[in-house]
Amino acid sequence: xxxxxxxxxxxxxxxxxxxxxxxxxxxxxxxxxxxxxxxxxxxxxxxxxxxxxxxxxxxxxxxxxxxxxxxxxxxxxxxxxxxxxxxxxxxxxxxxxxxxxxxxxxxxxxxxxxxxxxxxxxxxxxxxxxxxxxxxxxxxxxxxxxxxxxxxxxxxxxxxxxxxxxxxxxxxxxxxxxxxxxxxxxxxxxxxxxxxxxxxxxxxxxxxxxxxxxxxxxxxxxxxxxxxxxxxxxxxxxxxxxxxxx
Amino acid sequence: xxxxxxxxxxxxxxxxxxxxxxxxxxxxxxxxxxxxxxxxxxxxxxxxxxxxxxxxxxxxxxxxxxxxxxxxxxxxxxxxxxxxxxxxxxxxxxxxxxxxxxxxxxxxxxxxxxxxxxxxxxxxxxxxxxxxxxxxxxxxxxxxxxxxxxxxxxxxxxxxxxxxxxxxxxxxxxxxxxxxxxxxxxxxxxxxxxxxxxxxxxxxxxxxxxxxxxxxxxxxxxxxxxxxxxxxxxxxxxxxxxxxxxxxxxxxxxxxxxxxxxxxxxxxxxxxxxxxxxxxxxxxxxxxxxxxxxxx
Numbered sequence: 001x002x003x004x005x006x007x008x009x010x011x012x013x014x015x016x017x018x019x020x021x022x023x024x025x026x027x028x029x030x031x032x033x034x035x036x037x038x039x040x041x042x043x044x045x046x047x048x049x050x051x052x053x054x055x056x057x058x059x060x061x062x063x064x065x066x067x068x069x070x071x072x073x074x075x076x077x078x079x080x081x082x083x084x085x086x087x088x089x090x091x092x093x094x095x096x097x098x099x100x101x102x103x104x105x106x107x108x109x110x111x112x113x114x115x116x117x118x119x120x121x122x123x124x125x126x127x128x129x130x131x132x133x134x135x136x137x138x139x140x141x142x143x144x145x146x147x148x149x150x151x152x153x154x155x156x157x158x159x160x161x162x163x164x165x166x167x168x169x170x171x172x173x174x175x176x177x178x179x180x181x182x183x184x185x186x187x188x189x190x191x192x193x194x195x196x197x198x199x200x201x202x203x204x205x206x207x208x209x210x211x212x213x214x215x216x217x218x219x220x221x222x223x224x225x226x227x228x229x230x231x232x233x234x235x236x237x238x239x240x241x242x243x244x245x246x
Numbered sequence: 247x248x249x250x251x252x253x254x255x256x257x258x259x260x261x262x263x264x265x266x267x268x269x270x271x272x273x274x275x276x277x278x279x280x281x282x283x284x285x286x287x288x289x290x291x292x293x294x295x296x297x298x299x300x301x302x303x304x305x306x307x308x309x310x311x312x313x314x315x316x317x318x319x320x321x322x323x324x325x326x327x328x329x330x331x332x333x334x335x336x337x338x339x340x341x342x343x344x345x346x347x348x349x350x351x352x353x354x355x356x357x358x359x360x361x362x363x364x365x366x367x368x369x370x371x372x373x374x375x376x377x378x379x380x381x382x383x384x385x386x387x388x389x390x391x392x393x394x395x396x397x398x399x400x401x402x403x404x405x406x407x408x409x410x411x412x413x414x415x416x417x418x419x420x421x422x423x424x425x426x427x428x429x430x431x432x433x434x435x436x437x438x439x440x441x442x443x444x445x446x447x448x449x450x451x452x453x454x455x456x457x458x459x460x461x462x463x464x465x466x467x468x469x470x471x472x473x474x475x476x477x478x479x480x481x482x483x484x485x486x487x488x489x490x491x492x493x494x495x496x497x498x499x500x501x502x503x504x505x506x507x508x509x510x511x512x513x514x515x516x517x518x519x520x521x522x523x524x525x526x527x528x529x530x531x532x533x534x535x536x537x538x539x540x541x542x
Contacts, residue, residue: 028446037433041443046327048479051360052488074494081352081492085359109396110350110494116376116397116408117348121495162402 052080053090061093065142072143082106082141107135115159120188123158156188164241177240195235199225202234331482336437337503338476339531340490341513342412346497349374349410353489353498354394360477360488367391369463371474372414372489377540380404385540411541412497415440415461415474416522416530423453423462432471438531439478444470458523
């Protein structure tokens, strides 16, 4: 009996010893200091090198460009968004030179037409907008302004323009329904275009007794404004840029 | 056969004696062998960790020496960026204004450059999805190469509405990936960032399966889990994440949830905020404004 007990004791002592030894040897030094993980792993992640120096670092030397950009349409852009990562250049200006984008590919990443972009964002169709010319031939990249104030609204409202172009309202100018102050072109959110405020506006063409302009040769759909649509303004149900949608 | 005979007691005792000697012999021989094996295993494990560091491309950390020399060097290098940084003073979060995203992919490009993310498609710490809600009621979600080089044209007649949604790790306050990690290789820091310990990760991919946002992937070279770190190495240096720095339209706003006056605080005041898959109770710290109901 005593023999079994002593053997068991030795066996357990060995097992416990092995467990303790395994914990000492296998569990990393800082494991559990801050939680169920290796505390030094935080420092290892934090020690990784940076590639983008940040705009403040660029402005330290290139104050003139920073000044040029202030108040412009690219004022909020980070330098490295166009010029590429510049941490090595910021550390030793002679070691590497940031790239200077040429051509049209970089600009069209943001300004190429895409219907998913929010309306009002300036977009062009690269295929028809001065093809083969670099963007910087006409636009100053650091403080871009359109060389001429956009004649048509499609410069920023491309999706609306394209939708309208294939609709029955294709021949109507934007200004037929919207009155737009010049300020809207310079500062879009400060001065908003108007929308028709009453049903009588659409009734100028669509009321039963209305006289559409002479250039309209197709038959215009007519509705009785007094019975159709209740108290809603027409555009609250119909989409005037594509009125075929019902 | 002999042991079972009740009369032959002396013989059976002798047999037992020879057996117990054999066990003792076995133990006395196997224990040192076990110790050698254990030592070899731990040595191997730490050596593989060193190799992992080498492939991950951290040149300033010497990996040539044994494990015992490598560890103090790594911690010494690590203490520098954390000097003067107090994680208890921060609680990081990112806000995303869906209405401002133009889908240019500069955030994806910046993330890949800043964090050495493999250039092949399907390895992304952040990416952009394009949602096209069609007139027939279907929603098509695409993310060609994460949106890094823009999005192809789409048939416009079908569109009811369409928009871009940037995605990344949500740095959940209650992260499922951390819950499932069997070895404690992924964890939440005091300042609210979910990180991966690449030297300790065993590459089992539980966390990749557990993440409801698809924000994790297995690095093809190191075979360890990878994810957005909120550019933790930039945060400790007082910079914002690379994607936030590079976003040309300020669709991403980064800041401290505890700060009373900051761009993030203003953003939260001025917008209705949603999080992704809120019903899972993960408590994400990536806050979306103007999010469509189709997005999940």
